[in-house]
Amino acid sequence: MFPWLTVLIAWPLVGAAVVGLGALGRSRTGPASAGMGLARPLALLFSLVEVVLLVGAFAAFDTSAAGDHQLGSIYPWIPQIGASYAVGVNGVGLLLVALSVLLVPLVLLAAWQEQGRDEVRLRKFVALVLLLEAFMVAVFSARDVFLFYVLFEAMLIPAYFLIGGFGQGAGRRRAAVKFLMFSLGGGLIMLAAVIALYFLAVGAGVDPSQAFLVRELIEVDLGTAAERLMFLGFFIAFAIKAPMVPVHSWLPDVAGNATPGTSTLLICVLDKVGTFGMLTLCLPLFPEASRWAAPFVIALAVISVLYGAIMAIMQTDLLRLVGWTSVSHFGFIILGIFTFTPLGTAGSSFMMLNHGLATGALFLTAGFLVSRHPEKSQKIAAYSGLRSVTPVLAGTFLVAGLATLSLPGLATFVSEIMVLVGAFGGAPTGSAAWAIAAIPGVVLAAVYVLLTYQKIFTGAPAAGLDALPDLRVRERIVAAPLVAGLLVLGLVPGLALTYVNEPADRTATFLTVDEPADAAAQMGSDK
């Protein structure tokens, strides 16, 4: 069987190495080198070939067994501590891998002129993006807790440099450090849980040379108290990454200071590691603890939904606003995961994909807007009346915004209604009430999207902005796939639901059935 995932992980690494090696050479900043930069085309080529590889992976994926982990490989890595290189994806993982792989070329294209013309700087930038891509693909396919942890932390490296080194806000370094500190703090707690997991698993009779394999860990019972503690360890790390109120503080700063492309990769893809981890690690490894914590988690999730939306309404900075909307959406995703219903879980899985497309479109479009401002202002108040000046940009922004507010007909609506309806019938106590409490989120979403649209695009054009160019061809190429994806998935969500239904069913069954022996075997099944 062809190791699709390994190839998908390795190829961007090769790309990063090839492109990045040039960055180690002497700086060529002279005007002579300005026109001959190969960094961007080369990186784009690598990311497009990766897309082709992704198509192959999709072709090889057996959708009739979407709940199994497929396309993977497994090799001993550090047998002394039981770590393996084990990769494999079920339908959910595959969709998230697809999201990462598809967004990278768009982000590269969107950032085409963002980082100046210094070839060395460009090489560093694109190499970091490709490196991040490899890590993201790997983290969504990791089937070994240790491997997952290592990647979970390794992703911070390119992310840190992308925020701090290539951001556009004045506070980018501070934001990068804040991001790093929050993430590392969560990672530290998770590390403690990972270590504890190893020793408890070995104590419970798991083969010490494979003690980090998810499929082995699922089947052992670790004891209630220990399980709950470890659940918390993992959950806090994932909640920080997700981000969930009240550990969200890093996100608005990052969104306001990173470039929109970086924010897209970071918030639309990388942060999914948080919710993905909850879905594929927290729930299967610690089912009892998940049930125990679910009422609390659901409450926090709904608070996140409303809190993020309210904060988004109050923002004056466009990119921070988009960041806050994500807090709200991640609340929905977490709400769905912890309903333990097939509908809610499938909705969350689908929403992870949709949020990536919708918020990605919003971030990138907002980026196009900001890049047009003479002073690159991110303040909403700096814009006015742009619909008549840049109609296509306005339209794209509106569509992305409507996707963010989950307009029916777009993919985000399908997932949101699945989450809400699923949560209403959710297994944890009180989930129906919390689902009802989350519904005002849809009104708040309408307010923050339309208020922003109104301020930026309607009224009389602001002075100095009445001759801005409309979307260029390059920018339209970036926006088109995202909008098309949202529309197609909105009308034919089955295209994606095929991949998430079976994993969702298995998860829900595993968590709600009393005698989970068979379900456990199913959860951990690797092909």
Next chain:
Amino acid sequence: MTPGALEISGGETFLFWVIAPLMVLAALGLLFVKRAVHAAMCLVFVMVSMAILYIAQEAPFLGVVQVVVYTGAVMMLFLFVLMLVGVDASDSLTETIRGQRWIGLLIGIGLAAVLGGVVGRAAFPPAVGLSGGDPDGVANPQALARVLFGDYVLAMEAVGVLLVTAAVGALVLTHRRRLAPKQTQASVADARIKALPDGVVLTPLPSPGVYARSNAMDTPALGPDGEQVPQSVSRVLRIRGQERPAPHGAVVVSTGSTREGTGSARDEEGDA
């Protein structure tokens, strides 16, 4: 001979009780004398006394080394450095760090108490003595050499390297790096030529006046016109005001002190 046969002779006891209090007193001198050089002398006394105790304790080699190396070399080094720093500079004994004196004293007394207490309460094996324990009757330096160049030869080599390193280190540390380029005769001449427009004279300055009764450096020469030539007197003397008026057609008898007005001249120098 059986172990534990060491008898300490009365002479040694006497020696100890005479020397030990003196050593302690001298050591305390280190704490209380004001001048560093006095402290050094106290330490010399302690070290020589210690050499005596070494010899009394069947370590003649160490005793000699103590005198030669410590007293002879190390302490001399101390004295050299003291002279470099200023031998007559006396330390102020007032304490500047708050509480340090009491903490220091407390720690010192505490250390003495603890160490002494431990020694007093520890159960030592009966003393053996060195010569008695040596069946071959090998004298001390040889026995020492056997161990030193036998069991500890590697440590010996390492210590040798350490010494060399320390010597080189000291050289490096005390080496002065030249901040300005070295002045040569040529550079001085160049500087003078450059300064010509500022009124510097290239030729040597006129020498002071030479008279029958006074040929002192402090008397200016007289020019062909009978006027005094101020440049003929050293600049330093002029600034100090120690210039002596030249005899003007009359012989001036040197009667007064040449150091008149020294005080004011010193002030001027200070100002300069």
Next chain:
Amino acid sequence: MDITNYVVLAAVLFAIGATTVLLRRNAIVVFMGVELMLNATNLAFVTFARMHGDVTGQVLAFFVMVVAAAEVVVGLAIIVTIFRTRRSASVDDVNLLKG
């Protein structure tokens, strides 16, 4: 007389040396305090060598002397260097590492 009197003497000298290090500000005198401490340990070494009938103690005392010599050379060089730049031999004036 008990041979442990030598050890007690060494202890007392050591404590005085330590106190000197703590209380004196002149770097050279501080150094002397260090030397005194080293000498006190040497006395203890020699005494224990005699007590146990083993010259190894004396060998160690010898090593101590050599190392002390090296230390004095470097230490005094440092003092001289500091004195050149700061015109002072007080250890309290060298507090650039203040936090």
Next chain:
Amino acid sequence: MNDVIGLAPWLVGFPLIGAAILLLGGKATDRWGHWLGVLASAASAVVGFILMSRMIGQVPEERAIDHHLWTWLSAGGLDVDLGLRLDPLSMTFVMLVTFVGTLIHVYSVAYMDHDPHRRRFFGYLNLFVAAMLTLVLADSYLLLFVGWEGVGLASYLLIGFWDTGRPSARENAVAAKKAFVMNRIGDMGLIAAMALMFSAVGSVSFADVLPAAAGDGAEGISPAIATAIGLCLLLAACGKSAQFPLQAWLGDAMAGPTPVSALIHAATMVTAGVYLMVRSGPILEAAPTAQLVVVIVGAVTLLFGAVVGTAKDDIKKALAASTMSQIGYMMLAAGLGPAGYAFAIFHLLTHGFFKAGLFLGAGSVMHAMGDQTDMRRFGGLSRFLPITWITMGLGWLAILGIPPFSGFWSKDGIIEAAFMPVEGQPWRAWVFGSVAVLGAAITAFYMTRLFFMTFGGRRPRWTENQHPHEGSPLMWWPLVFLGVGSAALGAVLGIGGTFTTWLEPVVGHAEHHEPVLPVPVIITTTLVVVVLGALIAFRMYAVQLVPEEAPRGSVLTRAARRDLYQDAANETLVMKPAFGVARLVQVGDRDVVDRGWSVLPQAVSWFGAVFRRAQSGYVRSYAAGMAGGVLVIAVVAWLVVGLGGAQ
């Protein structure tokens, strides 16, 4: 009719494709775009006619067809097909939407002639038609919701059509946003209703939910759940149909171009709430409490709109208030059970015609008067705009309910239904019946006022340089069609109960009860008060002179001018507290959460600051520390080992 059912998707498809071409096509389609829009709408109407004619040919029991297209959403037990339900109810709407829609498209070609963005306008109109048809043809609540939000979006885009470049641009944009957000508040109800349905029935399609509510299925819906669902649906309907208390957006929505007001905010979209109520009839019938609330909401809105309408001087706002009031009638009828459903839809249909006609007539007047909307600056226009005068006159008589004009047949049915006795609650018939009659009287007053302030009066009160004239034929032909409809539609469908029978397969057969008053008495009373109301208005606004500046008016007048303080109430009761909460959250996030997390690094640096003092830089201090440490260790070691062990 299975041979033509394949055409059904094209009902939605044609306008959708039209919208896509117009919105994505860019400037290339500017030249012929508006005609494409008309064509798409007309094609849809043609398909509608074909389907309609075939449906009439069927026996009533076979008229309902569910046309499955593809499985839309299937996950975790929720299976929703993308399917169309064609039955008399939805086809009625299809006819109304496509026919009136096409007329308004044609009208707009001329009305928007000078607008540089006419193509975009037609794109939005097509989008609206597609969404509205999706709404009415959907076979499940979820798909209905797609259309529901789709019309909301189209409404948003069209209200804010002039959101740049005009002095009123910002207000238009705000009005559009207000409409969308208030609709969204209603949508919460629809979402919650769907969640309730799924948890109770496991499905959200009409085919599963409605029989279950009627108790037909194996497991029915309990009355409590039915009440909850009913109230949630009512919330949604209130949002979409501008019913109390979510009525505030409709007046502002008049900021859009007048054809939009005619199509969306009079004829079709705002009546979607009534459609939802009627469609969900079985659920409401299972929940009498919810039904009562529906009736109350309808009655309150009926009076509310009517009172507001009496004081408005802006012709469009007066018509908007009238729309609100008329939909109140429909809502009232929808809450009366099967007896009212048919009349609710009937009134919806006739109202669609005469109100669209009135709005288009108003548009024609505005077109003639240079976009003036203040009725106090009209007057005496009947000579200059004869076609508009006549067609609006027909609409006026229709809305008044003067026989034999169409409004009479439908509105009278509602009033009669309102007088039907309800078992155990005799007060209801009297209260709601009287409200309906009172509403009719006020309606007569404000519509007569509107009509005569515009066309009557001896002395024109125009602003300078006005040369009113009829617009192009493209504008007045639609008026004529709608005028004819206003006049005749009611009689055609109403006499002999044709329409009631037509809807019977969907809404069920109504048990006939005698009203608490004899029918002739009701009719007579209604006519008397209507004529009375009209006469008063005639006397005040046609006989007497109308001042050009509005007089101060009574307390009630001033309140009605300000929409009975609805905006102030919303501002005080909702916006201010909500904004307060938002400020609180914002301050809380900054000062509690964010600062809370920065406590950690601050604590670290505080510890650093404290322990930094130990780093005095004095070698002797460090030495003291070391020596002290050694001493402490020595003492401890001595205490532990020495004292314990050696002795």
